Amino acid sequence: MRSTADRIRHALSFEIIALLIIIPVWSLGFGKPMQDIGVVAAVSSAIATAWVYVFNGLFDRVMLRLAGHLDKSFRLRILHTLLFEAGMLIVLLPFLMWYLELTLVEAFLLDVSFTIFYLVYTFVFNWLYDVVFPPPPAPTS
Numbered sequence: 001m002r003s004t005a006d007r008i009r010h011a012l013s014f015e016i017i018a019l020l021i022i023i024p025v026w027s028l029g030f031g032k033p034m035q036d037i038g039v040v041a042a043v044s045s046a047i048a049t050a051w052v053y054v055f056n057g058l059f060d061r062v063m064l065r066l067a068g069h070l071d072k073s074f075r076l077r078i079l080h081t082l083l084f085e086a087g088m089l090i091v092l093l094p095f096l097m098w099y100l101e102l103t104l105v106e107a108f109l110l111d112v113s114f115t116i117f118y119l120v121y122t123f124v125f126n127w128l129y130d131v132v133f134p135p136p137p138a139p140t141s
Contacts (some may be wrong), residue, residue, distance in 0.1 A: 001135075002136070007053055009133075010133075011049045012049065018121060022041050044114070051084070080126070085119055093107055
């Protein structure tokens with residue numbers, strides 16, 4: 001299992017890099033001021049930082065219980081990414097509607113665009129993170 005310090009490094013680096021990409025790109029792409037996208041991205045990032053810490057801990061515990069190891073196959077990485085993003089979609093939709101004064105459909109489309117970005121970004125980031133910072137071997141009993 002990864003240490004608390006490693007999980008914190010993972011969560012913070014994930015969110016900081018994403019913010020550096022999202023704020024300027026989404027501001028231009030959606031015609032919203034960088035300030036508004038920045039607030040949405042910062043709130044989303046704060047929620048995601050907490051969620052990634054909790055989600056990855058739970059996911060690893062389930063993996064250890066079911067598989068006895070933490071090595072993720074290609075398919076398991078896809079499942080990991082989809083489950084994480086589904087949780088984010090459920091939480092962020094009401095916030096986007098309120099803060100940006102969007103209809104349900106508009107907020108959904110914006111959220112889906114964030115989700116598509118994060119599906120790819122999460123997969124690539126986590127794969128590279130595991131390469132740069134390999135998980136420790138599973139404990140033996």
